[in-house]
Amino acid sequence: MFSRIRLIKWNVPLVMLLVLSIFLLCPSVTSAYTLWSGYKWDSVDPLYYLMENYIGYRTRAAFSGSIYDWNIAGTPADFEYSASDYTVYLYEVFRDDVAWDGMTERTLSCWWWWCKVVYAKACLNAVYTDDYGLNERESVSGHELGHVLQLGEMDWDDPVLMNQYTNWRFGYWGVFTPQQDDIDGVNYLYG
Amino acid sequence: MKVRVVMIITMASCLAILCSASMSMQDLTTEVDVSWAKGYAGIEDLSAESDLIAVGTVKKIVEVTDDVVGEDRRGPIILYFTDFAFSVERVLKGPQGIREVIVHQTGAAGREEIRDDPLLECGDKCVLFLHEYETGKYYILGGPQGRFQIIDNEVFSMNNILPGIISLHPGLDVKGMEKADFLESVIASIGS
Numbered sequence: 001m002f003s004r005i006r007l008i009k010w011n012v013p014l015v016m017l018l019v020l021s022i023f024l025l026c027p028s029v030t031s032a033y034t035l036w037s038g039y040k041w042d043s044v045d046p047l048y049y050l051m052e053n054y055i056g057y058r059t060r061a062a063f064s065g066s067i068y069d070w071n072i073a074g075t076p077a078d079f080e081y082s083a084s085d086y087t088v089y090l091y092e093v094f095r096d097d098v099a100w101d102g103m104t105e106r107t108l109s110c111w112w113w114w115c116k117v118v119y120a121k122a123c124l125n126a127v128y129t130d131d132y133g134l135n136e137r138e139s140v141s142g143h144e145l146g147h148v149l150q151l152g153e154m155d156w157d158d159p160v161l162m163n164q165y166t167n168w169r170f171g172y173w174g175v176f177t178p179q180q181d182d183i184d185g186v187n188y189l190y191g
Numbered sequence: 192m193k194v195r196v197v198m199i200i201t202m203a204s205c206l207a208i209l210c211s212a213s214m215s216m217q218d219l220t221t222e223v224d225v226s227w228a229k230g231y232a233g234i235e236d237l238s239a240e241s242d243l244i245a246v247g248t249v250k251k252i253v254e255v256t257d258d259v260v261g262e263d264r265r266g267p268i269i270l271y272f273t274d275f276a277f278s279v280e281r282v283l284k285g286p287q288g289i290r291e292v293i294v295h296q297t298g299a300a301g302r303e304e305i306r307d308d309p310l311l312e313c314g315d316k317c318v319l320f321l322h323e324y325e326t327g328k329y330y331i332l333g334g335p336q337g338r339f340q341i342i343d344n345e346v347f348s349m350n351n352i353l354p355g356i357i358s359l360h361p362g363l364d365v366k367g368m369e370k371a372d373f374l375e376s377v378i379a380s381i382g383s
Contacts, residue, residue: 084264093260099334100228103224115219121263164225166228166229
């Protein structure tokens with residue numbers, strides 16, 4: 001009887017430890033969808049990109065301009081073209097069923113609770129951006145490249161590239177290139 | 192006794208290694224952000240651009256579509272969309288007599304969602320400011336901006352549903368306003 005009680009006494013914490021380790025480790029697979037901010041690329045110098053072949057000339061010009069702007073912004077980020085080894089893919093969509101004019105999707109690779117960005121896709125929605133002037137289009141493409149670098153959204157009243165509303169970012173504040181706050185963010189992550 | 196302890200610890204370690212190994216092999220698409228074409232400064236601004244302002248309940252998912260919009264070295268580029276049936280209880284602006292509309296949102300549950308515009312959920316009671324992009328099909332103006340949730344007869348803008356994730360212009364900030372008062376203010380904004 002005594003030994004059975006002792007056995008239970010010993011086993012309870014061990015079983016709890018076992019359950020806890022399963023709980024801590026396994027559910028992270030699904031909880032990755034809630035992970036955000038703080039994760040970054042192993043290196044952004046360089047970050048190889050490829051632009052979709054049949055992208056329109058307006059979108060191409062906007063992305064090219066924003067790549068140049070980010071490359072000279074004084075951060076470690078250096079976007080370089082590569083047809084084969086790219087980890088950033090830039091493209092264009094035509095969607096009249098959405099309210100967004102640009103989108104970025106990052107793929108994270110996770111090991112336990114630690115994740116890093118391994119791939120990103122960014123697009124402009126030409127239904128909106130084809131009606132914009134070049135600088136306004138660049139404000140969207142530059143914003144999306146900021147997301148590629150893992151910068152988050154900023155508020156309507158922030159005069160920065162990461163302001164999430166085009167009519168305020170460009171229409172009100174006239175921003176279409178990385179501002180000091182955007183640059184500080186990238187330097188904080190990769191500097 | 193010692194053998195049993197060693198066995199349990201070994202089992203736990205094996206499970207931990209298995210879990211971590213399976214995870215290390217996974218690429219998880221986790222983060223989608225967008226640039227909204229337009230930020231709205233207030234209810235009047237939203238009302239003016241809405242084709243339909245409706246009070247109602249999200250009934251069910253009608254369709255999830257995956258549109259292939261290109262191809263990169265990893266394979267097809269897919270954009271996901273979800274169509275919800277929105278049961279209309281009251282129309283504040285737009286064609287009266289509408290009983291149900293399709294509300295179209297970017298994303299699909301468990302695949303990808305825009306971080307500051309999470310998918311509607313069945314049973315959600317909302318006031319939606321909608322744009323008709325195709326007959327009978329609508330999207331919400333400005334994503335989270337044109338969506339107000341009704342909880343216990345009180346209205347909340349999305350920045351108060353997901354604080355820290357969604358940030359809106361102060362003109363759209365609604366926190367616990369009586370439903371009747373909110374609807375009255377929307378109707379007043381339509382006339383102005």
